[in-house]
Amino acid sequence: xxxxxxSVTISxxxxxxxxxxxxVSRVINNEPNVRxxxxxxxxxxxxxxxxxxxxAAQRMSGSRSYLILVINDRERTxxxxxxxxxxxxxxxxxxxxxxxxxxxxxxxxFELVDxxxxxxxxxxxxxxxxxxxxxxxxxxxxxxxxxxxKLLDERKIPFARIGSLSPGSGFAxxxxxxxxxxxxxxHLIGLGHKRIGFIAGAPDYNLSHWRVEGWRQAMAQAGxxxxxxxxxxxxxxxxxxxxxxxxLNLDPAPTAIIASNDQMALATLDIAHERNLAVPGxxxxxxxxxxxxxxxxxxxxxxxxxPIAATFxxxxxxxxxxxxxPSEHPYLVPGSLVExxxxxxxxx
Amino acid sequence: xxxxxxSVTISxxxxxxxxxxxxVSRVINNEPNVRxxxxxxxxxxxxxxxxxxxxAAQRMSGSRSYLILVINDRERTxxxxxxxxxxxxxxxxxxxxxxxxxxxxxxxxFELVDxxxxxxxxxxxxxxxxxxxxxxxxxxxxxxxxxxxKLLDERKIPFARIGSLSPGSGFAxxxxxxxxxxxxxxHLIGLGHKRIGFIAGAPDYNLSHWRVEGWRQAMAQAGxxxxxxxxxxxxxxxxxxxxxxxxLNLDPAPTAIIASNDQMALATLDIAHERNLAVPGxxxxxxxxxxxxxxxxxxxxxxxxxPIAATFxxxxxxxxxxxxxPSEHPYLVPGSLVExxxxxxxxx
DNA sequence: GAATGCAATGGAATGCCTTTCATGAAAATC
DNA sequence: GATTTTCATGAAAGGCATTCCATTGCATTC
Numbered sequence: 001x002x003x004x005x006x007s008v009t010i011s012x013x014x015x016x017x018x019x020x021x022x023x024v025s026r027v028i029n030n031e032p033n034v035r036x037x038x039x040x041x042x043x044x045x046x047x048x049x050x051x052x053x054x055x056a057a058q059r060m061s062g063s064r065s066y067l068i069l070v071i072n073d074r075e076r077t078x079x080x081x082x083x084x085x086x087x088x089x090x091x092x093x094x095x096x097x098x099x100x101x102x103x104x105x106x107x108x109x110f111e112l113v114d115x116x117x118x119x120x121x122x123x124x125x126x127x128x129x130x131x132x133x134x135x136x137x138x139x140x141x142x143x144x145x146x147x148x149x150k151l152l153d154e155r156k157i158p159f160a161r162i163g164s165l166s167p168g169s170g171f172a173x174x175x176x177x178x179x180x181x182x183x184x185x186x187h188l189i190g191l192g193h194k195r196i197g198f199i200a201g202a203p204d205y206n207l208s209h210w211r212v213e214g215w216r217q218a219m220a221q222a223g224x225x226x227x228x229x230x231x232x233x234x235x236x237x238x239x240x241x242x243x244x245x246x247x248l249n250l251d252p253a254p255t256a257i258i259a260s261n262d263q264m265a266l267a268t269l270d271i272a273h274e275r276n277l278a279v280p281g282x283x284x285x286x287x288x289x290x291x292x293x294x295x296x297x298x299x300x301x302x303x304x305x306x307p308i309a310a311t312f313x314x315x316x317x318x319x320x321x322x323x324x325x326p327s328e329h330p331y332l333v334p335g336s337l338v339e340x341x342x343x344x345x346x347x348x
Numbered sequence: 349x350x351x352x353x354x355s356v357t358i359s360x361x362x363x364x365x366x367x368x369x370x371x372v373s374r375v376i377n378n379e380p381n382v383r384x385x386x387x388x389x390x391x392x393x394x395x396x397x398x399x400x401x402x403x404a405a406q407r408m409s410g411s412r413s414y415l416i417l418v419i420n421d422r423e424r425t426x427x428x429x430x431x432x433x434x435x436x437x438x439x440x441x442x443x444x445x446x447x448x449x450x451x452x453x454x455x456x457x458f459e460l461v462d463x464x465x466x467x468x469x470x471x472x473x474x475x476x477x478x479x480x481x482x483x484x485x486x487x488x489x490x491x492x493x494x495x496x497x498k499l500l501d502e503r504k505i506p507f508a509r510i511g512s513l514s515p516g517s518g519f520a521x522x523x524x525x526x527x528x529x530x531x532x533x534x535h536l537i538g539l540g541h542k543r544i545g546f547i548a549g550a551p552d553y554n555l556s557h558w559r560v561e562g563w564r565q566a567m568a569q570a571g572x573x574x575x576x577x578x579x580x581x582x583x584x585x586x587x588x589x590x591x592x593x594x595x596l597n598l599d600p601a602p603t604a605i606i607a608s609n610d611q612m613a614l615a616t617l618d619i620a621h622e623r624n625l626a627v628p629g630x631x632x633x634x635x636x637x638x639x640x641x642x643x644x645x646x647x648x649x650x651x652x653x654x655p656i657a658a659t660f661x662x663x664x665x666x667x668x669x670x671x672x673x674p675s676e677h678p679y680l681v682p683g684s685l686v687e688x689x690x691x692x693x694x695x696x
Numbered sequence: 697g698a699a700t701g702c703a704a705t706g707g708a709a710t711g712c713c714t715t716t717c718a719t720g721a722a723a724a725t726c
Numbered sequence: 727g728a729t730t731t732t733c734a735t736g737a738a739a740g741g742c743a744t745t746c747c748a749t750t751g752c753a754t755t756c
Binding site: 006007008050051052053054055056057059060065077078088090091094095098099102107108109110111112122125126127129130131132266292293296297298 | 355402403408436438477641644646
């Protein structure tokens with residue numbers, strides 16, 4: 001039967017090295033109880049024949065699939081793509097995760113799943129059945145979806161929740177949103193700002209809440225009023241415009257605004273320009289995320305860098321090693337404030 | 349033997365529907381010779397049990413793996429990532445390809461391969477052995493690597509070459525680089541420019557050559573001199589600076605410059621600003637690629653849009669359908685000129 | 697009415713690797 | 727020196743879906 005075959009299989013290697021399949025398997029998987037000289041002989045044959053095991057067969061025989069699945073929100077991903085607004089988190093995610101996966105012989109597969117869909121678990125369930133991944137990475141807002149975490153718990157598939165600070169099953173990995181927001185706020189306070197507005201992110205993102213909280217705490221700690229200075233947003237450019245307008249229509253208006261992502265910060269900047277407010281002279285702006293676009297605005301934006309690549313890299317490592325050390329939980333991959341030209345002391 | 353099993357397998361479905369495995373298989377794969385009522389019965393069971401075939405098993409039994417492999421240059425990818433300069437081609441590639449793959453039940457896997465490496469084929473060969481993809485997409489500069497195309501030909505794996513205009517095996521898919529460059533050039537000529545400089549891309553990219561060629565032909569067609577007006581670059585910001593300096597040091601200097609990518613256009617813009625040249629008053633600039641950053645410069649850049657997502661979408665479709673229609677070869681997914689604020693008639 | 701062809705279905709083999717179990721040999725224990 | 731462990735290795739049994747081949751039952755054809 002002439003089916004499409006693998007060119008070199010484990011039995012070729014076994015034959016070449018003069019040992020049984022199982023011994024070759026043991027060598028491949030670095031198992032104990034193989035004599036060093038035997039191991040060397042097998043490795044030489046593997047090298048000679050350029051043998052690489054088929055992950056399909058490895059998966060079939062009941063062990064690992066060497067696949068890590070990353071679940072993204074379809075709507076968010078596609079709309080950001082369409083908008084072409086330089087949302088480079090896909091890049092960062094892919095590369096941070098991919099490089100680390102590759103180091104361990106794993107591959108990543110990306111999947112878009114609808115959030116606003118009654119069948120999220122069914123959809124995910126099908127993907128799991130098809131792929132049988134060794135680990136799953138959930139990105140917001142899926143990270144907080146109890147239907148999904150429950151499903152993964154039942155299936156006993158290790159998973160990581162990106163951008164989640166809430167405890168629970170799976171590895172929660174976050175950037176320290178509250179701390180980062182506080183840091184940004186303190187930076188502005190240090191410059192002399194007293195009225196600092198905050199544009200919140202989409203409420204279905206757990207981290208939105210924490211960013212607000214960090215700002216609020218920093219304000220309180222400095223003895224500053226925050227009443228009315230936090231306005232809602234949903235991460236979109238449009239919502240950022242509305243929020244910025246609302247803040248700048250206050251009397252007195254804030255002298256600085258922190259936006260929960262770059263899109264809304266860009267919107268704020270545009271509003272400032274439209275109102276002939278000098279940035280940073282009349283209004284200081286800090287954004288979250290630090291995507292590449294903030295370096296090409298005038299002025300360049302001071303931003304809280306979100307270490308997406310590092311976060312995914314960490315997620316992959318946790319999944320592969322499954323190092324369940326609850327003490328470290330949730331895992332912190334801290335963000336950092338990148339100072340650029342959009343922040344300065346306020347004019348009085 | 350309690351191994352890690354698939355919860356629902358084809359035999360469960362067969363049992364539930366009261367048919368044999370093979371009939372279920374036929375239904376799954378949409379094969380002929382199944383009575384409609386039988387097909388309906390099987391489909392009902394599949395639906396009821398939430399059955400989804402395991403791709404590992406599908407691959408094992410000798411047919412398709414439902415995987416498409418995308419080969420990227422490690423160096424280029426990582427350096428652009430590090431530089432964080434808004435190179436959104438990864439986004440575009442991922443999404444354009446992923447959405448189309450998903451529509452057909454396929455998945456994409458990304459792989460970084462070193463170009464400047466003696467073992468390119470060996471590395472790729474190993475990946476193929478492990479994954480056994482149904483199709484492979486090569487991105488520049490791998491698209492032009494004869495060692496790779498030879499390997500894939502031997503293995504009889506269908507592949508697409510992105511950004512390649514040269515005939516040969518596999519599907520060559522390009523954006524019509526010469527035509528796009530000509531279009532950009534004609535746009536400037538139409539505005540009244542006579543001295544139009546061109547910054548070429550890295551010479552190991554086939555398309556670099558064609559972009560220059562398009563410009564050259566448009567110049568010739570309009571009866572304009574091009575001698576000395578084309579300077580080398582390698583797609584990096586630094587090389588763009590050098591190239592822009594070289595062009596602007598000419599006497600007489602060009603009144604317009606076309607850069608072969610956005611990075612070099614940004615460099616040109618920076619040089620213009622440093623020299624107090626008004627853009628577009630003193631110097632018009634057109635870039636290639638149209639990544640998001642060109643919308644955040646001052647002024648926004650007129651750019652040739654490279655339809656990366658559409659190109660990958662096309663590549664995936666060709667691979668899946670394997671529609672070998674040599675007449676269409678090489679396939680064109682045309683770019684288009686997006687006019688923004690960096691082009692205007694020259695001052696005399 | 698017998699022979700032929702084809703549609704519809706089932707049976708069995710097969711792919712490549714790991715896991716489980718068994719075996720023989722060497723090392724450790726008494 | 728005999729028995730029990732431990733180590734090193736091999737044999738065989740899957741896993742899940744497909745491919746190839748065989749069979750049944752029917753509609754054509756002569």
